[in-house]
Amino acid sequence: MTATLEQAVGPNFGFGLYVHWPYCARICPYCDFNVYTNKESGADALVTAICADIRQHRQALSAHRTLDTVYFGGGTPSLLKPQNIYKILQTAAETFGIKRDAEITLEANPNNISHDSCAAWADIGINRLSIGAQSFNDTALGFLGRDHNAATARSAVNIASEQFQNISLDMIYARPGQSLAEWEQELASALELATPHLSLYELTIEAPTAFGKRVARGELTPLKEDDQADLYELTQAICDAAGRPAYEVSNHAASTAFQSRHNQVYWSSGDWIGVGPGAHGRLTYDHQRLATLAERRPGDYIKRIATGTGGAQTALSNLDIARELVAMALRSEQGLDVTRLPALTYPTPSDAQIEAVKQNGLLQQQGYHLSLTQSGRLLADHIAAELSP
Numbered sequence: 001m002t003a004t005l006e007q008a009v010g011p012n013f014g015f016g017l018y019v020h021w022p023y024c025a026r027i028c029p030y031c032d033f034n035v036y037t038n039k040e041s042g043a044d045a046l047v048t049a050i051c052a053d054i055r056q057h058r059q060a061l062s063a064h065r066t067l068d069t070v071y072f073g074g075g076t077p078s079l080l081k082p083q084n085i086y087k088i089l090q091t092a093a094e095t096f097g098i099k100r101d102a103e104i105t106l107e108a109n110p111n112n113i114s115h116d117s118c119a120a121w122a123d124i125g126i127n128r129l130s131i132g133a134q135s136f137n138d139t140a141l142g143f144l145g146r147d148h149n150a151a152t153a154r155s156a157v158n159i160a161s162e163q164f165q166n167i168s169l170d171m172i173y174a175r176p177g178q179s180l181a182e183w184e185q186e187l188a189s190a191l192e193l194a195t196p197h198l199s200l201y202e203l204t205i206e207a208p209t210a211f212g213k214r215v216a217r218g219e220l221t222p223l224k225e226d227d228q229a230d231l232y233e234l235t236q237a238i239c240d241a242a243g244r245p246a247y248e249v250s251n252h253a254a255s256t257a258f259q260s261r262h263n264q265v266y267w268s269s270g271d272w273i274g275v276g277p278g279a280h281g282r283l284t285y286d287h288q289r290l291a292t293l294a295e296r297r298p299g300d301y302i303k304r305i306a307t308g309t310g311g312a313q314t315a316l317s318n319l320d321i322a323r324e325l326v327a328m329a330l331r332s333e334q335g336l337d338v339t340r341l342p343a344l345t346y347p348t349p350s351d352a353q354i355e356a357v358k359q360n361g362l363l364q365q366q367g368y369h370l371s372l373t374q375s376g377r378l379l380a381d382h383i384a385a386e387l388s389p
């Protein structure tokens, strides 16, 4: 029997909907996402366009089954009125259907979390909150340009915990000048809140951001790579001891039940629809895997959806698909099932390639499965390149 593209990638490996809400109360100096300062007035028109975008996707994806996950990211989607979130969820339910036990996540700014907002979100079907705490140190929060303080973040998590079991905290570390002791204290504050999931990201400074411009002017010096690696190792040791081991390069969970199912769709090379300005998607149908990219500016996105053409679509080559499959799979503890590569007409990595990485203690192998060790995760991109076709 001939292997098909669908045996390597696509909805058999998970099917999600990503909704990008591009507005924030203010723009953080390190942010490299497609974001704009909040504009109440355009919100309803954008929600209408997002719903139309989901319907347009349904026409192309007639064979795609019910959604496993929905993720409201951004930007700050917790600025959306609950009735608008509901409208989007209803559209998804009417077009594709949402599984009964689907994971439905909302990214939330601590400032938007209250007893009322949590009750409203739970009422419309949100069952997972990802709270952007970023730090529990007021000086660090000021440096990061955040619009909340540590006390607000703590209280937000406590309020949310009364309504939601499945909560993730986002934290940023490896800031310029951050010491091991400072990070240890911040991480301890995060762990005290006992959320079952943590996303711990190292600060990366991209050239177009305000931080990037400060670096170019010599006003800010990024942390050295060795210091970043020390912080990463400290993070693993503390989280392991606290019962929050890493299951992916930056993600930690108390158990498999609390691992992010939506991110798993990305790491498994499943399919996801990306709607909202600047959203990316991956869609597999008609023997092709398409990378989709919606118009970036909200006004352009609304206009484009009105003409029924959606965003840009690029058919990926088998080589692109194979490289993405390897790179994404190696990020998570589930690792890479090498038997998926021949369906893309690429051979599995050779024994010599595998042995070279294994010898350095960076890779483990169980039958046809390859996964990275803890030290391997620090070099995930490099190892993916070594093992890629």
Ligand code: SF4
Pocket (backbone or CB within 6 Å): 023, 024, 026, 027, 028, 030, 031, 032, 033, 035, 074, 075, 076, 132
């Ligand atoms: S709140 Fe998040 S998405 Fe918005 S500007 Fe800050 S980092 Fe970017």
